[in-house]
Amino acid sequence: MTEPAPVSATVRRMLVGAQLRRLREEKGITRAEAGYTIRASESKMSRLELGRVAFKERDVSDLLMLYGVTDPEERDAVLALLEDANRPGWWREYEDVMPGWFQNYVGLEAAARVLRTYETHFVPGLLQTSEYARAVLASTTPPMTGRRDLDRAVALRTTRQNVLTRPNPLRVWAIMDEAALRRQVGSAEVQRGQLEHLLALLERPNVALQVLPMSTGVHAGGGSFSLLRFGDQDLPDVAYVEQLMSALYLDKLEHVERYTEVMDRLALASMTPEASADFIAKLLSDG
Numbered sequence: 001m002t003e004p005a006p007v008s009a010t011v012r013r014m015l016v017g018a019q020l021r022r023l024r025e026e027k028g029i030t031r032a033e034a035g036y037t038i039r040a041s042e043s044k045m046s047r048l049e050l051g052r053v054a055f056k057e058r059d060v061s062d063l064l065m066l067y068g069v070t071d072p073e074e075r076d077a078v079l080a081l082l083e084d085a086n087r088p089g090w091w092r093e094y095e096d097v098m099p100g101w102f103q104n105y106v107g108l109e110a111a112a113r114v115l116r117t118y119e120t121h122f123v124p125g126l127l128q129t130s131e132y133a134r135a136v137l138a139s140t141t142p143p144m145t146g147r148r149d150l151d152r153a154v155a156l157r158t159t160r161q162n163v164l165t166r167p168n169p170l171r172v173w174a175i176m177d178e179a180a181l182r183r184q185v186g187s188a189e190v191q192r193g194q195l196e197h198l199l200a201l202l203e204r205p206n207v208a209l210q211v212l213p214m215s216t217g218v219h220a221g222g223g224s225f226s227l228l229r230f231g232d233q234d235l236p237d238v239a240y241v242e243q244l245m246s247a248l249y250l251d252k253l254e255h256v257e258r259y260t261e262v263m264d265r266l267a268l269a270s271m272t273p274e275a276s277a278d279f280i281a282k283l284l285s286d287g
Contacts, residue, residue, distance in 0.1 A: 090159070101246050116174075120179070137153045173209075212270045227256070236251040
């Protein structure tokens with residue numbers, strides 16, 4: 001089994017990319033010119049500089065030479081960071097039960113310090129019980145091919161939740177449509193267990209939840225999306241928008257700012273965290 005990589009591995013890959021981008025820009029070299037040096041397209045160079053794909057040591061060494069980095073200590077520092085960044089994450093063990101485009105998100109989630117998420121249909125994955133997660137995952141199209149695959153998909157989702165209890169835990173601020181809380185997922189017992197779990201999570205200082213009431217009517221939000229913020233100031237925030245067959249990872253400032261504005265407006269239109277907890281408690285008592 002692959003040894004679990006440190007949580008910071010994804011961040012380090014992003015830092016390597018950011019450092020290479022700065023060096024390239026300082027030399028006035030275009031992405032296309034840099035890509036030619038390592039036999040890569042301009043789009044691949046973009047993914048490398050964003051830390052979305054793993055680096056080859058030879059490619060980084062060639063780029064450092066192109067950028068005029070000849071000091072042995074400076075080169076060794078970058079290559080050492082690269083070695084740690086390229087260690088496979090624990091989620092690689094679950095490649096068979098998650099789409100390739102989702103793997104980047106799991107790495108970003110593990111590396112993030114703050115996650116803001118808006119959900120329209122379900123309780124966010126990090127806040128789901130295993131029984132609720134099983135009911136959600138069993139409804140996917142195409143369906144899981146067997147009990148083992150479903151078990152592994154549930155295990156992946158619950159293992160991701162370790163970010164909530166690690167040292168320096170991920171801070172989660174979730175906004176949920178009221179309909180997502182009212183929609184029964186699985187049996188009535190599963191639904192009740194999920195609501196009780198949410199109330200327990202809200203006792204944690206790193207978890208906040210706001211309910212967007214149906215009485216709000218038309219609002220700023222469209223579909224579900226998430227915003228991820230990292231601990232290093234050199235790393236840009238990322239907006240994540242999941243689609244049926246793929247996902248968007250947006251880090252251009254104007255895109256992230258637009259999604260941040262929408263998230264802020266949703267928060268203002270939602271119940272306060274205290275009122276949201278009361279609302280969930282009432283759903284339980286009424287049930």
